[in-house]
Amino acid sequence: MPSSIQVTCALILQDQKVLCAQRSGNMALPWKWEFPGGKIEKGETPEQCLLREIKEELNLDIEIVMAFPVNKHDYGNGKVVELIPFLAKLRGGDLILKEHTQILWKGVEELRSLDWAEADIPIVEGFVTWFLDRFQA
Numbered sequence: 585m586p587s588s589i590q591v592t593c594a595l596i597l598q599d600q601k602v603l604c605a606q607r608s609g610n611m612a613l614p615w616k617w618e619f620p621g622g623k624i625e626k627g628e629t630p631e632q633c634l635l636r637e638i639k640e641e642l643n644l645d646i647e648i649v650m651a652f653p654v655n656k657h658d659y660g661n662g663k664v665v666e667l668i669p670f671l672a673k674l675r676g677g678d679l680i681l682k683e684h685t686q687i688l689w690k691g692v693e694e695l696r697s698l699d700w701a702e703a704d705i706p707i708v709e710g711f712v713t714w715f716l717d718r719f720q721a
Protein backbone atom coordinates (compact mmCIF):
# COMPACT_ATOMS: atom_id res chain seq x y z
CA MET A 585 0.00 0.00 0.00
CA PRO A 586 1.36 3.49 -0.80
CA SER A 587 1.99 5.83 2.13
CA SER A 588 -1.13 7.52 3.39
CA ILE A 589 -2.01 11.14 4.02
CA GLN A 590 -3.68 12.00 7.31
CA VAL A 591 -6.76 14.16 6.88
CA THR A 592 -9.00 15.46 9.66
CA CYS A 593 -12.66 16.30 9.13
CA ALA A 594 -15.45 17.83 11.20
CA LEU A 595 -19.00 16.60 11.59
CA ILE A 596 -20.43 19.90 12.80
CA LEU A 597 -23.76 19.15 14.45
CA GLN A 598 -26.28 21.90 15.11
CA ASP A 599 -30.04 21.52 15.70
CA GLN A 600 -29.80 17.85 14.64
CA LYS A 601 -28.29 18.84 11.28
CA VAL A 602 -24.77 18.27 10.00
CA LEU A 603 -22.74 20.61 7.83
CA CYS A 604 -21.86 18.91 4.54
CA ALA A 605 -19.57 20.51 1.98
CA GLN A 606 -19.35 19.93 -1.76
CA ARG A 607 -15.87 19.96 -3.30
CA SER A 608 -15.49 22.22 -6.29
CA GLY A 609 -14.87 21.04 -9.84
CA ASN A 610 -11.19 21.96 -9.81
CA MET A 611 -10.32 20.03 -6.64
CA ALA A 612 -9.34 16.37 -6.36
CA LEU A 613 -12.57 14.31 -6.16
CA PRO A 614 -14.57 16.99 -8.03
CA TRP A 615 -18.16 17.65 -6.90
CA LYS A 616 -18.00 14.95 -4.20
CA TRP A 617 -19.44 15.72 -0.81
CA GLU A 618 -17.22 15.65 2.25
CA PHE A 619 -16.92 16.89 5.77
CA PRO A 620 -14.76 20.02 5.87
CA GLY A 621 -11.18 19.61 7.05
CA GLY A 622 -7.81 18.87 5.52
CA LYS A 623 -4.32 17.47 5.75
CA ILE A 624 -2.39 17.49 9.01
CA GLU A 625 0.72 19.66 8.76
CA LYS A 626 4.04 18.89 10.38
CA GLY A 627 3.99 19.42 14.14
CA GLU A 628 0.19 19.73 14.37
CA THR A 629 -2.14 17.57 16.40
CA PRO A 630 -5.26 16.39 14.56
CA GLU A 631 -7.35 18.74 16.70
CA GLN A 632 -5.15 21.77 15.92
CA CYS A 633 -5.30 20.89 12.24
CA LEU A 634 -9.07 20.72 12.26
CA LEU A 635 -9.57 24.07 14.00
CA ARG A 636 -7.17 25.68 11.50
CA GLU A 637 -8.77 24.08 8.44
CA ILE A 638 -12.33 24.99 9.42
CA LYS A 639 -11.27 28.60 9.94
CA GLU A 640 -9.38 28.64 6.61
CA GLU A 641 -12.09 26.94 4.53
CA LEU A 642 -15.30 28.27 6.07
CA ASN A 643 -14.28 31.13 8.40
CA LEU A 644 -15.97 29.28 11.26
CA ASP A 645 -14.79 28.59 14.80
CA ILE A 646 -15.61 25.18 16.20
CA GLU A 647 -15.22 23.26 19.42
CA ILE A 648 -14.30 19.59 19.15
CA VAL A 649 -16.61 17.31 21.13
CA MET A 650 -15.25 13.81 20.48
CA ALA A 651 -13.38 11.64 18.00
CA PHE A 652 -14.99 9.03 15.77
CA PRO A 653 -13.16 5.98 14.38
CA VAL A 654 -10.56 6.64 11.68
CA ASN A 655 -11.20 5.28 8.20
CA LYS A 656 -8.27 4.39 5.94
CA HIS A 657 -9.26 4.33 2.29
CA ASP A 658 -7.19 3.45 -0.79
CA TYR A 659 -8.43 5.47 -3.77
CA GLY A 660 -6.39 3.15 -6.01
CA ASN A 661 -4.48 5.94 -7.76
CA GLY A 662 -1.57 5.98 -5.38
CA LYS A 663 -3.59 7.98 -2.87
CA VAL A 664 -4.43 6.47 0.50
CA VAL A 665 -6.36 8.75 2.82
CA GLU A 666 -6.51 8.18 6.55
CA LEU A 667 -9.62 10.15 7.41
CA ILE A 668 -9.83 11.26 11.06
CA PRO A 669 -13.34 12.45 11.94
CA PHE A 670 -14.44 14.50 14.92
CA LEU A 671 -17.83 15.55 16.19
CA ALA A 672 -17.84 19.34 16.60
CA LYS A 673 -20.04 22.26 17.65
CA LEU A 674 -20.15 25.73 16.14
CA ARG A 675 -18.67 28.43 18.33
CA GLY A 676 -18.73 31.49 16.09
CA GLY A 677 -17.70 33.14 12.87
CA ASP A 678 -19.68 34.09 9.77
CA LEU A 679 -19.69 31.45 7.10
CA ILE A 680 -17.58 32.33 4.04
CA LEU A 681 -17.08 29.60 1.42
CA LYS A 682 -13.43 29.80 0.46
CA GLU A 683 -12.92 26.44 -1.28
CA HIS A 684 -16.16 24.55 -1.55
CA THR A 685 -18.91 24.99 -4.13
CA GLN A 686 -21.70 24.88 -1.56
CA ILE A 687 -22.57 23.66 1.87
CA LEU A 688 -25.79 22.08 3.09
CA TRP A 689 -27.09 21.45 6.58
CA LYS A 690 -28.50 17.94 6.30
CA GLY A 691 -30.70 16.12 8.74
CA VAL A 692 -29.00 12.97 9.99
CA GLU A 693 -31.41 10.66 8.20
CA GLU A 694 -30.81 12.47 4.89
CA LEU A 695 -27.03 12.27 5.01
CA ARG A 696 -26.80 9.05 3.03
CA SER A 697 -28.47 10.65 -0.01
CA LEU A 698 -25.41 12.75 -0.95
CA ASP A 699 -22.69 11.60 -3.37
CA TRP A 700 -19.93 11.25 -0.77
CA ALA A 701 -16.18 10.90 -1.35
CA GLU A 702 -15.53 7.17 -0.95
CA ALA A 703 -13.48 7.56 2.23
CA ASP A 704 -16.46 9.25 3.90
CA ILE A 705 -19.03 6.54 3.30
CA PRO A 706 -18.16 4.38 6.36
CA ILE A 707 -17.91 7.55 8.44
CA VAL A 708 -21.41 8.63 7.39
CA GLU A 709 -22.72 5.12 8.18
CA GLY A 710 -21.01 5.05 11.59
CA PHE A 711 -22.24 8.51 12.47
CA VAL A 712 -25.87 7.83 11.48
CA THR A 713 -25.86 4.62 13.56
CA TRP A 714 -24.24 6.38 16.53
CA PHE A 715 -26.67 9.29 16.35
CA LEU A 716 -29.80 7.14 16.04
CA ASP A 717 -28.68 4.86 18.92
CA ARG A 718 -28.02 7.85 21.09
CA PHE A 719 -30.83 10.23 20.30
CA GLN A 720 -33.73 8.17 18.90
CA ALA A 721 -33.79 5.26 21.35
Ligand SMILES: Nc1nc2c([nH]c(=O)n2[C@H]2C[C@H](O)[C@@H](COP(=O)(O)OP(=O)(O)OP(=O)(O)O)O2)c(=O)[nH]1
Pocket residue numbers: 591592593611612613617618619620621622623665667701702703704
Ligand atom coordinates in the same frame (compact mmCIF):
# COMPACT_ATOMS: atom_id res chain seq x y z
N1 LIG B 1 -11.24 17.57 3.91
C1 LIG B 1 -11.65 16.37 3.53
N2 LIG B 1 -10.88 15.68 2.64
C2 LIG B 1 -11.34 14.46 2.31
C3 LIG B 1 -12.53 13.91 2.82
N3 LIG B 1 -12.71 12.68 2.27
C4 LIG B 1 -11.68 12.45 1.43
O1 LIG B 1 -11.48 11.46 0.75
N4 LIG B 1 -10.82 13.54 1.45
C5 LIG B 1 -9.59 13.65 0.68
C6 LIG B 1 -9.63 14.68 -0.41
C7 LIG B 1 -8.18 15.13 -0.54
O2 LIG B 1 -7.49 14.22 -1.37
C8 LIG B 1 -7.67 14.96 0.87
C9 LIG B 1 -7.73 16.26 1.64
O3 LIG B 1 -6.84 17.10 1.12
P1 LIG B 1 -7.08 18.67 1.14
O4 LIG B 1 -8.52 18.99 1.00
O5 LIG B 1 -6.32 19.23 2.28
O6 LIG B 1 -6.29 19.09 -0.15
P2 LIG B 1 -6.62 18.97 -1.68
O7 LIG B 1 -8.06 19.04 -1.97
O8 LIG B 1 -5.75 19.96 -2.32
O9 LIG B 1 -6.15 17.51 -2.03
P3 LIG B 1 -4.91 17.06 -2.89
O10 LIG B 1 -5.32 17.24 -4.32
O11 LIG B 1 -3.73 17.91 -2.49
O12 LIG B 1 -4.78 15.60 -2.51
O13 LIG B 1 -8.52 14.01 1.52
C10 LIG B 1 -13.29 14.66 3.76
O14 LIG B 1 -14.36 14.26 4.27
N5 LIG B 1 -12.80 15.88 4.08
